[in-house]
Structures are given as C-alpha cells and as structure tokens.
Amino acid sequence: MTTRVGIREVAKAAGVSVTTVSHALNDATSSRVKAETQQHVRDVARNLGYAPNRLASGLRNQRSQILGLVSDEITTTPFAGAMIRGAQDAAYERGYVVMVVNSGLDSELEHREITMLQQHQVDGVVYARLYHQGVELPPALSGIPTVLLDAVTGDPAVSSIVPDEVEAAETAVEALIRAGHTRIGMINNVDDIPATHGRLEGFHNALRRHGIEHDPRHLVIGQPITSGGREAALGLLSHPDRPTALFCFSDRVAMGAYQAAAALGLTVPEDVSIVGIDNLELIADSLWPGLTTVALPHYDMGRWAVNRVLDDIERPGAPPKQVRLACPLIERGSVGPPRT
Amino acid sequence: MTTRVGIREVAKAAGVSVTTVSHALNDATSSRVKAETQQHVRDVARNLGYAPNRLASGLRNQRSQILGLVSDEITTTPFAGAMIRGAQDAAYERGYVVMVVNSGLDSELEHREITMLQQHQVDGVVYARLYHQGVELPPALSGIPTVLLDAVTGDPAVSSIVPDEVEAAETAVEALIRAGHTRIGMINNVDDIPATHGRLEGFHNALRRHGIEHDPRHLVIGQPITSGGREAALGLLSHPDRPTALFCFSDRVAMGAYQAAAALGLTVPEDVSIVGIDNLELIADSLWPGLTTVALPHYDMGRWAVNRVLDDIERPGAPPKQVRLACPLIERGSVGPPRT
C-alpha cells in the first residue's frame, strides 16, 4: 500500500496549514475560512484523492461513526438481509457504517462480540432478533445507546420496533372477508411467542368487526413449518363443512396448506382461498397461484431502528418509544370469491 | 456514557506504567515483563473491565482490524446471510470484525461505499457476488488486499473462490444414475452465466462417464425460477417416452418441476425423480417429499475468502489462487429408483 495521502499533504499542496484544510472540509465553523480558499482546498483535496482517516478523527472527537448490529440468526431466511439492508441504507445516509455481528444462540459468544464492538467504539447498537420476541438486553450493552429491532423488552426506557402482529392478522383476514368469505379457518402456531397471540387476536378482531361468528373447530394449531401446515390444513379441509378460506400463521404454513389442498383435489383459490404472513418471496412467488400474504416490514424496521439510535446519539433526550409497524397486504393470486 | 476506562487507569490501579500494561497485555515482546507482574496486570485489567480502544491502537499501528465485505445483493435469498456468517466467523476467530456494505446494482453507490470503507482504514476487503459470475474489480479497490467471493475476474493476480459448477452438476446427476436412471432430463437456465455452462458440462460429463447416451430432446432451457421450471417440466414430462428423472438448474426450478408433476398426476419420486442445486432450505425442506439437491457452500466460501485475505494481509507474498469449491449432495426424498 503506497502511503496514503493525509491532511498534511493536502495542506502543503494547497499552500495552507492543516488547520485551514480541516476547517475548509468540515465547514462547521463557517466563518473561519474565506469561501475562496475553502473552494481551493476542496479542489486540491479531491484531486489528491484525499480520504480522511476515520480512526484518527474518531479518536479525536470520540465518535467512531460506526453502528453495531447484533443479530441472533442470519442464515435461515432472507429476513436478516432485509433488516441489514434497511439498517445500512439509513446509516449510510447519515454518514455512518454498520458492523454486523451475529451470535447464533450462544450468549457467551454474544458477549464477546459485543465486547469487540465496544473496542471499536461503536456509537450505538441495534439489537435485533429475527423473529418478534421478548428479550433481555445483555448487560454488556449498558452505557451504549441501544434500540431493539423485532424484539421488545420489559424496560420502558429502551426504544424498540416490532411488526404490529394483530393489525397484520386483521389485514390478512379482512382480505378474505372482502372477497366474500365467512367460513374462515386459521392455522396458528403452537409456540408461545408474541406473533402467536397477536395474530390470533387480530383474527378474532376482524371476524368480530364484521359480525362473523367463528366456528371454534376451524381453529387449529401446528408447527410453524410446511409439514405442520400441511397436516393442519388436511384436517381442516376434510371437514364436512370445511372453511372456504384459510388464514395461515406464516407463508411456510400456507405452503403446506397448498399441498393439502392439492392432495384433496381442491384448487386455489376456486375451492379454497389462502393467505399467509411473511411475504417470503422465495415461497410466495413460487407457489401457483402466487400467495397473497402480509409483508413483515423488515427493511423498514431496520431503517427505523438505526434512525432512532442515531437520533439518540446526535441529540439525546427524546423519550424512548416502542413502535409497532403496520404490515402491508401483498396481493397475488390465492384469494378469490367463495364458490357459491 | 461514563468515561471509559483506559490503559492509564489500569496502570495506576496496578501500580505500574502504561508501557508495562501494554506489554503485559500484548505479550508479543515477551521478555520485557516478569510473568508475575504480567498476570497481575491482566487480573487488574479484567477486574476493571478494560477494553482497549481499537481506534487508538489502529491509528498507532496502522491496522484497523476491520475487513470490508462488499456485496451486490443481500435481501433476496438466505445465501447472503450464509456468506456473511462464514466471513464473520472466520474473521472473529482471528480477531477481526467485518463491515458489510451492499450497493444493489448502483456502481456509483458502490464507489462511495468503498470510499467509506477506505476511510475506516479497512485492512482488506472481500468483494462478493450473490451468484457466481465474472466481474471487474472496481478501481477504488486497488491498493487494498482484495479477494473475490462467488465471482471471478480476468486478472490472475487476484484470489477468488467460486462453487465448482461442473462438479456440482456431476454430483447431482450421479445421484440419479446411482438410483438406476438412464433417461435423465435437464432443465437448464437461459442466462449466459458460468453456472449455466458449468452445470451443462457436468451433466454431459456424468452421462458420458457412465456410457449413457443422451437424448437431446430431454434438454430444455427456461427462466431460472419456479414458473420457468414448471413450464419446462410440463413439456418434458408430457413427452411419450418421458425422462424418469429430472436434473434441475436450481431448487426453484425443481419446485416448478414438482408442480408440473403434480399437474400431470405423477408422483415424486415414484414416477419421476428430481434433483436440484442450491439447497435452499426454505424450499427443499418445504417440498413434499423433501428435495434432494446439491448445496452451494456459501458459508464455506465466506470463510475461505476472509481467511485468504487475512493471510494476504498478515504474511503477504503467497501466490494468488483461484479456487473452485466442491458442493456436497444433500439427500432428502426426491430420488428413487425408476419404475420398471
């Protein structure tokens, strides 16, 4: 690596002092340097390809311009990619860069990784989970501005953003109701997590709001994967007065429902309409017909989280905020009117 | 943020000078400090929760201990997550951390992002693509140790790692041959990329090696997505002497083949065996029966790439190397003997 060009070289080339160069480039204290010289310095800097050393400036003003993103998992779904990209885009717009770190389930590894982030003097961190859940903030993070992404915690002092599970379910179910369905089944998750409860609540809300009475036999639970959905849907759809529409806990479950329908000789959406939640494009676009589903806004949550933590850093004092983000309906081809 | 504890606090608490602390912690020049005091210093440091400021040490020894990972896309598949995680794990083991940056297709954005990495004084970068392809290294990277991940370039001076496409195809096809198939169809990609040519070559290699004559009507091409696979398979499988097994360009294409089989009343694997390439677990585990496929080793490629760039950084001089990584067969349930 040829010796990189520093502020001194710029100063010498421009015929001014390093102070002047610094002032000219970070035009904060504007009146200290004449506009003409400022322009001159900038031209020289650009010509020399000067790129300020952020280690040095970070050391000097105790700001690394780095954000940490610690996430539990990263490889199983494209969700993590969406979160990361949202976080990155927002960070980039404000002159920051993000260090991603992920720890699997290993909390000791997580601790060491947070330590590394601290060593690199990250200005803040967003602590992310891949699936909406309650967490406890690792004590190593105390002292660093932190916001939660797709997770909540008991502490009202920490900001967080999660998808609005109940509203998402309402959106999904209302799409079915709007198409004319009244016998609507739901395949829920067995796990005891916020998504399970929130989506069930939204399901009931939507039915109630439209005065639809719910047949309790039309609510089943299963593993939140394709095979679980297949089995659950098989049960639901072989029922004599089977539901005409299925609201599935997730897109994978919905994929199982497609398989069950096919096995029973039912076609989607003519014989049974299906909606999911997730907008996993790999699945939703691949099914045939395409799966109408509600998108979990990982990208936007990522953006929000870093914007929030940057606000906390740059002008602290704003009260913490726990946000639930709305989830848009993505229409493809799996919802149609019930067969009369 | 309470004032962080620095090396001076440690020195004072341990009753020695900062020099001694530094030597005690980075036991490089070992003979400078007595083993006993070294242990003492370390204990004190741990008790105080001392974490060295890497901005400062990076500034001092011109090593940031940061690696850049620039990637084109990140949100569409879980592949990016696997690459990133592999890169991270390898980096972590060697005391580095990675800054991920992604630019979509925008080459001007890419340039600015690389500039940011440079400002943060990254010690090296791995330049990644999500799908194996030929690229040109952006000039902004000249001067920084760089290795290519899932991409190749004309320059023999830069190291790279890609999946071994032809060997992957051979592995897939041999699984079919081993099960007893001889009438094997292939659904290839229309796009002119290395994967297309490599996998076709591997297909032919495997057939030739086993003395199987190939019916050219059993080779079709289509869009590398589910609908493309569905259409292609529909054509292939409605043929009078249809193939008994299908080698699909990708798992998404294979998913389309499943749909075509179902539409024609054929069952997998009794009537038709299917293999894919990708090991997209979201799809392969969700299909029924599970999809036997060849895994693209994104995690391992990520590991290799950062280990290589770290070798280049820490002890330069090794000749560059272009590696093609083997791809393992992942058996699920979509391959069986042909119906006699």
Added chain:
DNA sequence: CTTCCTTTGCAAAACGTTTTGGATCGGTGT
C-alpha cells in the same frame, strides 16, 4: 570493589485528525 550483563520498568514520540487560543495583517476611525 569495579565492571559488565540481564532483567525490568519508564518517559516520550508517533499515528492523523480537530479545535482552541493566539498571531498576523489589512484596513478604519480618531
């Protein structure tokens, strides 16, 4: 007792910035 090592510890410089307090230099009012 002197001399000469060896072992151990310290002071200070350096890395590339930002920023504070002052210096320089025209020009202006008296």
Added chain:
DNA sequence: ACACCGATCCAAAACGTTTTGCAAAGGAAG
C-alpha cells in the same frame, strides 16, 4: 500616526494506544 478591530490563518495540544530508546536495579565475573 496610533490604537484598534475584523478577518484570516497558524501552532500546539489532545484523543488512547504501541514501541523505542534509556535508566535503574540486581547479579555474576573479574
């Protein structure tokens, strides 16, 4: 002509490390 003022610019200190040269202390050899 003198003091003063505003506008520019500069020298130097500071951020938290690592490392180089040196000093002090102690032990062995003469």
